[in-house]
Amino acid sequence: MTMLYSQDAELSVIGAAMLENDQVADLAEIVRPDDFYLAQHRTVWGGIINLARDGKPCDLVTLGDHLEANGLMGSVGTLGDLAEIARAVPVASNAIHYADVVADLAQRRQLLGTLPDAEQRIADRGVDTADLITELQGRLESLRRSSRDRLMRAAEYLDHDFITPFDLRYSGQEESMGLSYGLRDLDEATMGMKPGELVVVGGRPSMGKTAFMMNSLRAALGGQAPVLIESLEMKRPALFNRLVAGIGDIPIAALRDPRGHEDRIDEYMARMAYPISQINSADLYINHETPRTISQIRAQAKEIHDRHGRVGLVMIDYLGKVKVEGNHKRHDLGIEEVVAGAKSIAKEFDCPVMLLSQLNRSLEQRPNKRPNMGDLKDSSAIEQEADTILFLYRDEVYHPDNPDNKGLAEIIIGKQREGVTDTVHVVSRLSHARFEDLAPKRYAEELES
Template sequence: MSLPNYLKAEQAVLASVFLDNKIMNEVNDKLLVTDFFDSRHRFIYTAMLDLYNDNQSIDYASVFSRLEQAKTTGKAGGIEYIMEVSEHLYTTSNLDSHINLVLDASLKREMIEVASEITKKGYQDDISAKDYIDESEAAVFKISQKRKTSEFSKLGQIVTEVREILETRSKNKGEVSGLKTGFSNLDKITNGLQPEELIILAARPSMGKSAFALNIALNVAKKNRSGKAGVAIFSLEMSNDQLASRMIANQADVPGNKLKSGFLDSNDWASLTSSEQILKNLNIFFDDSAAVTISDVRAKCRKLKQEDNLEIVIIDYLQLIKPARGQSNRQEQVAEISRGLKQMARELKVPVIALSQLSRSVETRDDKKPVLADLRESGSIEQDADIVLFLYREDYYVHDESKKTGDVELSVAKNRQGQSGITLHYKFEPSFSRFIVKEHFEPSGE
């Protein structure tokens, strides 16, 4: 059985170039030499590319000359076949269809080759089942993404698209372009959480970063894609039950200590029943595996993405992700993890929020508000992150309950696509694991 191919389409593409040299611009953008199945066509196309790159005219005589120089005339079918191809058709109107057929067959052949390699690797003893599955999924996903790879766009086309976006925004003033977090001041700064971004949310222990991340998860699931947005939460420190209990307390307005003690009255049960129905309809997926690697996270998220159930990934927390193997020190391990998270965000085209611990050096200062240097192994994390947020709660250092205010500061230490050096203000209700915007924010220039 022959491998997938469309020989007539390959001939038509080459003939189109012979017919109109200007078409080579488009063909060169879309087709590689390896996309041609017939070896004769590969040699002819290689000669065409050489002439194109040298700004030379492409006709059967010049192509034949290049083939002679490379001593590949016979491999290209000889002068008779080159002339046959050059006279193959009399119009270029169906060029796009012919290119698409060539690409379609090329992708099928690549998939067959990858599948063959996957099969061979499966017989090897030096690879674990987990690594084998992850590498296999990655290889297949890479091919599937090729159809979605964007091409160069002309400025005029982009300007038209931007104009349409601006008109839509003008009609829907205040709407954000990314995922809505449910926090209006944060959405103003970020214009919503954007695809491919790595967002670091960092704080010292007990500042409320897990609760804040769960608030974002709940809000994203409820406020995007008409309540059908997919949220993946990897909690390496808390169990699924603990996470769900926090969300129930938040949604039902029932204090967490009541859920723990079981002292619930009839009103509490009514609120819980109502909230249960809301939460059951949300696409929030938990994974509380105690020890996971980046490969584990990526494989699970890739599956959700393929099922159209992934808009955002939340990881609590970065330093608990298990390194792969081979790194000699913690800095290298964290560098691998943060780089892996950024690559995953780009591959899956979703924002990734990774919680991070701050170093103990914060506690030795009089001013305990965090700065970028306080990030553990901060070099790689700071470099890979698009946004770095610090959560600070003065109440943590206040021991007199009567003097606690519930005030929380969220400082935007880094924002690659917008304003930074800004502090946002919230109220934290620990009983309900809930954050409330205290002060609205208007970015400069609005």
């Protein structure tokens, strides 16, 4: 088998960096110390990166002093050995090519390193084959490195990233609105769910997170976009109950116990025809198998993308149920892995990702129980990655005897990267798995049109 390393390429990267210090930043972006096959080369490259990070020049003398001061020269050899490395570069201007070679060979060694464990997993008959394939896909995908693009002036992107999209929206050839939440007032406040965005929906139990997800799903199905639901909290039959109830405006109780609603069951069955036909014609995928990792969710999104050429929306219910892959000593680092992975799915497939999240129990101790950013579990990771954060609040849960809040809910926009924060008041009909716009505003707009 061909040896998966090139001593010449490794020496050339190091030598080029020492000859032309200005190249260190670009080279370090491509190749890491661990990418070098030979231990002495890893040590030398780490020293070069440290000197560059501290703003110090890197030549034979300064690098030798740095390695000596840190007790690392012994793993390299003598100053003469270091001088031989520095003289190894054929043409310093080709350093980027040499770095690409080193990085590529390192990645191939990593792929080769996964084989023994993969072989062991494959031989384990207790693991479901389909789950095994998804798991291995996730592992291999985690080794993929993002491509390095040439740094260009912002003006070179202006037409593609701003002027052309603006012209398309202005001419009506492209919609300004993203995917609808199924709530007119919320859509106006947020411009909907936009491609590449991570939308986090937080709420305490009984606030209607799943009903809110169904609201957005109903709107997405009308747009004929492929949708993936990762239902880690609720099984598929229960989701179908809520989806049919929401689309058909049917009480969930009547779907669970049709014989107990015989006085109106004919009416409800007639209403079921439309939601069933809509689900039948939709590219809707629901996975309710647990536990799932974010890599497995990403693999399913990729399968949908490969099948349909796009992904319209990914919904994950909910954050706390996604299995963490890494061996993290701190819980918040595991949450960060999941949230960052969800954001990566949104960017990779250019679709919105809706991620449901529980809130900290501590808010129950406050007089005002309306949630805020601090109530998100492990909030720092979520605040950093999310583009939009919505909180659901139903005052009637805490004050059931107050007639003024019956059937009302608040959607608190806690964060909006490209918009303002606000509170949208809506009607809550959880018995029908629905949220609706408040009637007065809707009627007023329709009378004006």
